[in-house]
Each structure stands twice: as structure tokens, then as C-alpha cells.
Amino acid sequence: MKNWKRALAMLSASVMVAGMLAGCGSSSTTPAASGSTSGSASGSAAGSDVGEPVNLVFSITAVPTDAHGAAQKVFKEKLEEISGGNMTVECYDSGTLYGQDTETDALKNGDVDMIYSSASWLTDGSPWVSMFTAGYIFQSYDHMTKVLNGDIGKEVFQKIADEQGILPLGAYYLGTRQISLSEDRAITTPDDLKGVNLRMPNSDAWVFLGKAMGANPTAIAFNDLYLALQTGTVDGQDNPLPTVKSAKFYEVQKSISLTNHLVDSVWPTINLKKWNSLTATQQGWVMEAVAAARQSCDDQNLKTESEVQDFLKAQGIKIYQADVKAFADHVLNVYLNDPISDSWDKDLLTQIQGMA
Numbered sequence: 001m002k003n004w005k006r007a008l009a010m011l012s013a014s015v016m017v018a019g020m021l022a023g024c025g026s027s028s029t030t031p032a033a034s035g036s037t038s039g040s041a042s043g044s045a046a047g048s049d050v051g052e053p054v055n056l057v058f059s060i061t062a063v064p065t066d067a068h069g070a071a072q073k074v075f076k077e078k079l080e081e082i083s084g085g086n087m088t089v090e091c092y093d094s095g096t097l098y099g100q101d102t103e104t105d106a107l108k109n110g111d112v113d114m115i116y117s118s119a120s121w122l123t124d125g126s127p128w129v130s131m132f133t134a135g136y137i138f139q140s141y142d143h144m145t146k147v148l149n150g151d152i153g154k155e156v157f158q159k160i161a162d163e164q165g166i167l168p169l170g171a172y173y174l175g176t177r178q179i180s181l182s183e184d185r186a187i188t189t190p191d192d193l194k195g196v197n198l199r200m201p202n203s204d205a206w207v208f209l210g211k212a213m214g215a216n217p218t219a220i221a222f223n224d225l226y227l228a229l230q231t232g233t234v235d236g237q238d239n240p241l242p243t244v245k246s247a248k249f250y251e252v253q254k255s256i257s258l259t260n261h262l263v264d265s266v267w268p269t270i271n272l273k274k275w276n277s278l279t280a281t282q283q284g285w286v287m288e289a290v291a292a293a294r295q296s297c298d299d300q301n302l303k304t305e306s307e308v309q310d311f312l313k314a315q316g317i318k319i320y321q322a323d324v325k326a327f328a329d330h331v332l333n334v335y336l337n338d339p340i341s342d343s344w345d346k347d348l349l350t351q352i353q354g355m356a
Contacts, residue, residue: 051279055088056270058114059103061095061222065246067304068116068172068266069093071297075268079289087285095223101202107166110271117168117269120205125164128343132156133205135212135331137349138263139356141173141302147352148265149294161272168267169290172297175240175305177262179213179322180253182229182236186320187257190214190330199225199237210238212334213261213327226252240264241312242304250315259322261331268293 058076062069076089098106103115104122119132131137138144147153148171161167179187179198187193190213198215200206201222210217220228228234229252237249238261244250268290275283309319335341 049279049281050086051282053086054278054282055090056113057090059092059097059112060116061100061103062116063094063246067242067297067300068174071172071293074296075289075293078292079285082288083285087282099223100221107269107271108164110273113274114268114270116266118266120201120203122160122164123205126160128345129160130205130340131344131349133209134335135209135261136328141263143356144263144265145171145173146355165272166269167272167275168269169287170294171265171267172294173301174264174266175242175301176260177238177240177264178256179238179259180236180244180249180256182253184254184318187259188323189326197235199228199234208340212331229253241308242301245308245311250312250317253317255318255320256312257320257322259327260324261327
């Protein structure tokens, strides 16, 4: 492990119309399991420094029907419950407050307190994070969550906080990304993606992944993707199958190829100054709410992935199995032979691969 890893051994454990707040204020969603009990949190807080009341502004681009969109409301409800109202959460979804291209800067500037981020949106300030954007870095959900929600994740998240002033608090499972096209066409190997205009999110890290897959990547914001597919601006896109369902991309798509190229996650991320302004008790409440929301999100996406192929087939979508090993060998070779990997901690990469 390089020097930065040793230096990271400890983790520090508005606006819009009022109508935008209704979605978070009225939800009755509860997590399947939180990993701890609200009674124990409240009891421990009784004799500790609770601190002054705090309101968190939480802005996301996800739609409420996405599992991580629903998890935003689980986070709000859990935090307000266990804090006894000491902490409240003001929620915005669907990019109504900030879009995908502007929310990271808004978080850094303190214009919002929390967003969903991910490795691909953090490479500008921390180039080494591109290691976590590489295709096939994780082999499964269990592999991903063991790494990012374990000791390695704590060190990675604290290093991001030190460099960028924003602190990821965990990793929620978004799903495993697949290739879907607006024509009925099987994608078996990277050669099959030559000439395909594949939508990717608008960041250099995402665009590089599209190129490494063999496609011609086109950067388009998520909120504009349905129209881009409908009008033929792009030939296809990559997203987890639960997102294909929730965003109704199946209405403008004809085929899906199961490439399994990225076990994807979103990271609830807080402005570091805001985090440091919280008492230890309040930080503990936030982490308990994050854990409850993660459980809700992960369980829902795992369940949906187990069922969604039947739904998509019923909508007329053809589903093909790609040669995953051919893709994995090609994609990782592209990354490791490009300057993008110069900043990677190769020892850490070996450690992560050994945890698969």
C-alpha cells in the first residue's frame, strides 16, 4: 500500500418551490433492515452532546422510482426518527435543484449539504479514483460492497475528503451495468461495439469506459437520455437493468446484451465542513441512517435484478449474453496500458482483485 493509504487510517466516523419537498415529506417507505436499532441510538444520545438542530439539504438527480431515489426518503425518515427531530432532511430529486453536471460543484461550494456521487464524478479532483471507474474492477455485488463498505472504502473516502472537501459515507448498489440498443442486435465482443454511438454520462471517466468497451461514446446527461434514444441521437446506452425499467428505456430500446461491465454504486456524499460541524452523536445518527438507506436500496435492486429480465422480455426486449471474459480482458488491458492508470495504487488493485 502506498503512503497515502497509511495516511488515511482514520475516517471521521436553497432555492426551489416548496412543492419539490413533498416527495420526501410524505413517504411511508421503511428499510428492510438497518443494521442497528433506533432505540439504542436514542438511548446513547440521551447522555451525550446532541448539539443544535441541523437541517440537511439533499439533492439527487435520480427519480423517486429508482431504488436509490427511494433510499433518499428512507435516509430522511430514519435520521429524523432516531434524532427525535434534532436533524431534518430537505429532499430534492429528479435533478430539480442541480443537474448531474453541476451538483458536485454545488456540494463543494456548500450550496447543498448532500448528493449522490460516485467514482466517475470525482476523478477531476482525485485522478487515482479512476481505478474504481474501470470496467470489471468488481466481479459481483458482494465483491463491491465488501470493498467499498469495508476498511478500503473508509480509506478511499477519507482521501477524497482530504483532497476535495466532500466525504462519501458509503456505497449503495445501483446495479450491474449492461448494454442496451435501439435495434435488435447482439453485442458479444468489443468488436461488436465498433461504430455504435453509445451514450455515457458526461465525465471523462465515463467516456473513457465507453471507448475501452469498444464503442463511440457520446456524453449525454441522464435527464436527456430518453429523448436521445427516442430520436436516434445515440444508438444505445449502458445502465443497470433496474434503471432500464424505472426510467422506461424499454419503450425506446429493442435489445440488451449482458456485458456485466460495471458493478455500479452511488455514494451518499456530504460537504466536509457540514460533516465536521456535526457533533459525534449527530454523525453517528447520520451513519445509522445511511446504513438503513443502503440496506433498502441494495435489497430492492438485488430483488429487481432477479426479476427484471422477465419483465423486459414481456415488453418485447431481446436479451443476449455477451462474452464477459472477452470484454473483461480487453477493457482491463486498455486501462492498464493507458496513462489513466498511472495514478493508480497497483498494490491496492491487487488487494481488491484478491477479494473477489
